[in-house]
Amino acid sequence: MDAELIGRAQRGDEEAFASLAVAAGDRLHAVAFRILRDTDLAEDASQQALLTIWRDLPQLRDPARFDAWSYRLLVRACYAEGRRTRRWAPNVRLLPADEPAVAEGLSSVVDRDQLERGFRRLSLDHRAVVVLHHYLDLPLDEVAEVLGVPVGTVRSRLHHAMRGLRAALEADARPAAQEVAQ
Amino acid sequence: MSADRDVSRIVRSWLEEGVSALPDRVLDTVLDQLPATPQRRALWPVRRFREMNNALKLAIAALAVVVVAVVGINLLPKSGGVAGPGPSPTPSPTQSPPPTQIPSPTSASNVNFTGTYVAGSTYVIEEPCPPAVSASAYCVGAGRMTFTIPAAGWYAPLEAWRIGKDIPGGGSDLFDLYVTPLFVGNIYTDGCHWHGSERIPAVGPTVDDLATALFTQAGPDASPPTAVTVGGHAGKKIELSIPEGLDMTTCDSDSPGSDPHFGRFVFDRGYGAHPYLHGDGQHNTMYIVDVDGTRLVIDAMYLPGVSAADHAEQDQIVASIRFESSPASPAPSP
Numbered sequence: 001m002d003a004e005l006i007g008r009a010q011r012g013d014e015e016a017f018a019s020l021a022v023a024a025g026d027r028l029h030a031v032a033f034r035i036l037r038d039t040d041l042a043e044d045a046s047q048q049a050l051l052t053i054w055r056d057l058p059q060l061r062d063p064a065r066f067d068a069w070s071y072r073l074l075v076r077a078c079y080a081e082g083r084r085t086r087r088w089a090p091n092v093r094l095l096p097a098d099e100p101a102v103a104e105g106l107s108s109v110v111d112r113d114q115l116e117r118g119f120r121r122l123s124l125d126h127r128a129v130v131v132l133h134h135y136l137d138l139p140l141d142e143v144a145e146v147l148g149v150p151v152g153t154v155r156s157r158l159h160h161a162m163r164g165l166r167a168a169l170e171a172d173a174r175p176a177a178q179e180v181a182q
Numbered sequence: 183m184s185a186d187r188d189v190s191r192i193v194r195s196w197l198e199e200g201v202s203a204l205p206d207r208v209l210d211t212v213l214d215q216l217p218a219t220p221q222r223r224a225l226w227p228v229r230r231f232r233e234m235n236n237a238l239k240l241a242i243a244a245l246a247v248v249v250v251a252v253v254g255i256n257l258l259p260k261s262g263g264v265a266g267p268g269p270s271p272t273p274s275p276t277q278s279p280p281p282t283q284i285p286s287p288t289s290a291s292n293v294n295f296t297g298t299y300v301a302g303s304t305y306v307i308e309e310p311c312p313p314a315v316s317a318s319a320y321c322v323g324a325g326r327m328t329f330t331i332p333a334a335g336w337y338a339p340l341e342a343w344r345i346g347k348d349i350p351g352g353g354s355d356l357f358d359l360y361v362t363p364l365f366v367g368n369i370y371t372d373g374c375h376w377h378g379s380e381r382i383p384a385v386g387p388t389v390d391d392l393a394t395a396l397f398t399q400a401g402p403d404a405s406p407p408t409a410v411t412v413g414g415h416a417g418k419k420i421e422l423s424i425p426e427g428l429d430m431t432t433c434d435s436d437s438p439g440s441d442p443h444f445g446r447f448v449f450d451r452g453y454g455a456h457p458y459l460h461g462d463g464q465h466n467t468m469y470i471v472d473v474d475g476t477r478l479v480i481d482a483m484y485l486p487g488v489s490a491a492d493h494a495e496q497d498q499i500v501a502s503i504r505f506e507s508s509p510a511s512p513a514p515s516p
Contacts, residue, residue: 014216025209030202039201043208050212051219058221061320061343065296115196134190135197145297148337166189 006063009054017057021050024067028074034131035078037120049077071136071146075128082124111169118168126161129154296338299331299345304502307343311365311476318366318447320344322505323476327363327413330502332495345499349488358488359496364479366392368448372400374433376445389470389477393418396468399446410469412480413504417471422446426463426486473505 001023008016028049033042052073060069119127125147132143133154140158144151293306306328311321320343329345336347346360368384369392370376385395393407403423410419424430424444433443469480482500484493 010221012221014213017216018213021209021212025204026202029204029208030200033201034197042201043205046204047208047212050209051215054212054216055219055221111192112196112199115193130193131197134194141297148298148339150298150300162189162193165193169189169192 001063001066003063006057006060006066010058010060010063017054020053024053024070025050028070031071031074031131031136032078034135035075035124035127036081037116041078041081045074045077045081048080049074052077068142068146071132071138072148075132075147078128079124114168114171115165118165121168122161122164126157126164129157130161130165133158293326298337301331301334304328304330305338307363309343309363311478318364318368320362321365321478322363323365323473323478325474325505325507328502328504328506329361329499332498332502336495336499347492347495349492357483359482359484359492361480361482361496361499364447364481365476366447366479369395369399370445370448373444373446374400374430377434380448387477389417389472392470392477392479393420396420396422396446407470410471412469412471412500413473415471415473415505417469420468420470421465422468423465424463467500469500 001020005016005019009020025046029042029046032045032049033039036042036045049070053070056073060066119130122130128147129143132138132146133140138146140154141151144154147154292303294308295305299305306326307322308326309321311319311323322343331345336345338345344357344360344362346357346362349358366385368381370379371381372379381395385391390407397404397407397420403425405421407418407420410417430443434445463486465484465486467482469482471478471480480500480503482496484496
């Protein structure tokens with residue numbers, strides 16, 4: 001992110017912040033959606049995160065860390081949305097209509113459903129680790145920095161989450177496959 | 183192992199699917215709200231304490247009295263006498279240095295670290311102070327400051343040079359205690375009505391100048407400055423506090439729409455002068471020391487309700503502070 005733009009926004013330049021928000025908005029929203037698995041909640045979290053970024057931007061001590069800092073505020077906003085709504089129960093698919101029919105490495109719609117269900121059973125702490133590491137490709141020490149927890153905790157959460165997702169993929173795999181075959 | 187990689191690959195592929203574009207209406211809403219959303223330049227997060235109802239405040243105040251009484255009794259000298267102004271021991275010229283030798287930091291990752299500190303490890307802050315005398319900033323002078331973390335739970339945010347701890351259910355969303363190094367070039371003369379009250383001329387350059395100025399600052403409660411030693415450097419300690427329940431509604435605020443608050447230090451990190459904020463019931467122990475010609479302030483803050491154990495950890499961090507020349511810079515000439 002442009003350090004000069006961040007510096008101007010830190011000094012209260014709304015136009016500079018608008019440029020920042022345009023540049024970062026899609027990325028933040030994508031992460032929020034993947035953690036929350038709900039478009040409306042993700043929009044609320046993204047909106048709250050962007051306003052918090054504006055409000056607290058003068059306190060960011062190193063503009064080079066803007067991305068990590070903004071992810072931290074976004075994850076907090078996701079936690080807040082999660083606590084506020086508690087809408088985690090429905091096991092419905094929320095994939096948009098224009099998504100690719102089959103993504104590379106994802107064998108079938110059955111896998112997607114199982115992943116969706118498995119992911120929704122994870123806590124927000126575990127979801128955040130999975131998304132930051134496997135979607136944003138952040139190394140574990142950076143995930144720890146974003147979340148403000150020790151690396152060991154991140155490793156543990158990731159292990160637990162991946163074990164849950166693996167179990168979700170394996171659970172009912174045979175009957176589901178037979179069902180598709182039929 | 184291979185199965186784990188397969189699951190990771192499938193999960194990564196699945197995460198690539200789904201929405202990613204932030205709708206324009208959301209962005210427009212955010213930008214529309216900017217004028218009504220003042221930026222926060224505080225050292226200090228929004229507190230939940232103010233949102234408590236009076237009954238809860240009274241209950242907490244009563245509990246605090248009991249805790250302080252118990253802690254105070256425990257801290258009374260066994261030979262009799264009067265306890266100090268604060269509920270905890272602080273470094274002083276008559277106290278021995280920490281019993282354990284602080285290991286030299288060997289890991290580069292411990293320099294200007296952000297994240298969760300590891301108990302028992304030593305960390306380094308390297309941050310030059312601004313040359314101007316009219317400003318305040320987080321910094322440690324020309325050299326470096328080392329400190330050791332005594333227990334788990336302390337962390338360093340991305341936002342500022344704080345060694346902080348958040349107590350679950352405590353008064354703050356981010357920090358209920360912290361230790362932070364500051365350079366203070368000037369202060370406001372009135373802690374409540376601080377707008378336009380910067381000292382002119384600015385507070386003098388010595389440790390005593392700042393200690394005396396803080397003691398005489400209108401508004402907050404302040405203890406008389408006492409002698410102290412931090413990291414082998416002599417200085418002054420002063421206890422600053424805001425009485426709980428004090429009506430601050432008439433105090434100045436950082437910007438239109440933000441909460442009224444106390445302002446002590448003129449604060450500047452390149453975006454204008456701002457106050458050092460104090461909240462309801464906040465207590466700050468300020469250690470003012472001269473480190474090779476730079477007057478530094480080590481600010482140890484805690485909110486009402488922190489435990490004696492947490493407070494002791496904070497004292498241990500202050501006691502562990504050492505100042506040394508930066509490896510990249512030559513030692514100061516005698």
